[in-house]
Amino acid sequence: DAKTTQPPSMDCAEGRAANLPCNHSTISGNEYVYWYRQIHSQGPQYIIHGLKNNETNEMASLIITEDRKSSTLILPHATLRDTAVYYCIVRASGGYNKLIFGAGTRLAVHP
Amino acid sequence: DAGVIQSPRHEVTEMGQEVTLRCKPISGHDYLFWYRQTMMRGLELLIYFNNNVPIDDSGMPEDRFSAKMPNASFSTLKIQPSEPRDSAVYFCASSPRKGNNEQFFGPGTRLTVL
Numbered sequence: 001d002a003k004t005t006q007p008p009s010m011d012c013a014e015g016r017a018a019n020l021p022c023n024h025s026t027i028s029g030n031e032y033v034y035w036y037r038q039i040h041s042q043g044p045q046y047i048i049h050g051l052k053n054n055e056t057n058e059m060a061s062l063i064i065t066e067d068r069k070s071s072t073l074i075l076p077h078a079t080l081r082d083t084a085v086y087y088c089i090v091r092a093s094g095g096y097n098k099l100i101f102g103a104g105t106r107l108a109v110h111p
Numbered sequence: 112d113a114g115v116i117q118s119p120r121h122e123v124t125e126m127g128q129e130v131t132l133r134c135k136p137i138s139g140h141d142y143l144f145w146y147r148q149t150m151m152r153g154l155e156l157l158i159y160f161n162n163n164v165p166i167d168d169s170g171m172p173e174d175r176f177s178a179k180m181p182n183a184s185f186s187t188l189k190i191q192p193s194e195p196r197d198s199a200v201y202f203c204a205s206s207p208r209k210g211n212n213e214q215f216f217g218p219g220t221r222l223t224v225l
Binding site for chain 1: 133135144153154156159167202204211212213214215216217218219
């Protein structure tokens, strides 16, 4: 599975959009980009995933560059409850492939 | 659905003792995963099962660790004998066969080995 690179920490003001970047320059054609987050003392939670098109759900939007070498997770209106560690994971499709969690980005949302 | 259930939520034991962690996956899910999380090593996959059969146990640290899944609704992770370096939060997760392979995590068991 391709490796990912994320900034170790970010800050965001409550109510503003939080844009979390992820670099996956070695991604291959059949690999998806997954995002999970982990709120303090809880298990990780799935947010969103995509292959090459931009995706949106009730939690967030995922923007993947045309060359697929990087992506951005967007929380459109961050709240204090969005304070968490956000993990960007690349995983191949087909069959079942395990999730390999990196260090993630620690997002702090402040009033 | 109650989600993935893990027990106990906290466990404190002494070095050398046997520890058994338990997990009940979400009903109907075909995959079950055991993870360990520490400050030093982050979140690591230990083992996963498909339809109760262990598929990949390459993350199990050593022979002191063993995992079983006797049926679709129950799994155990056992450490015998336990050591202080086993102190960590252990998460269980389950996933359906179909769909986007999203994993649903339990609340974790915080293990402290003195």
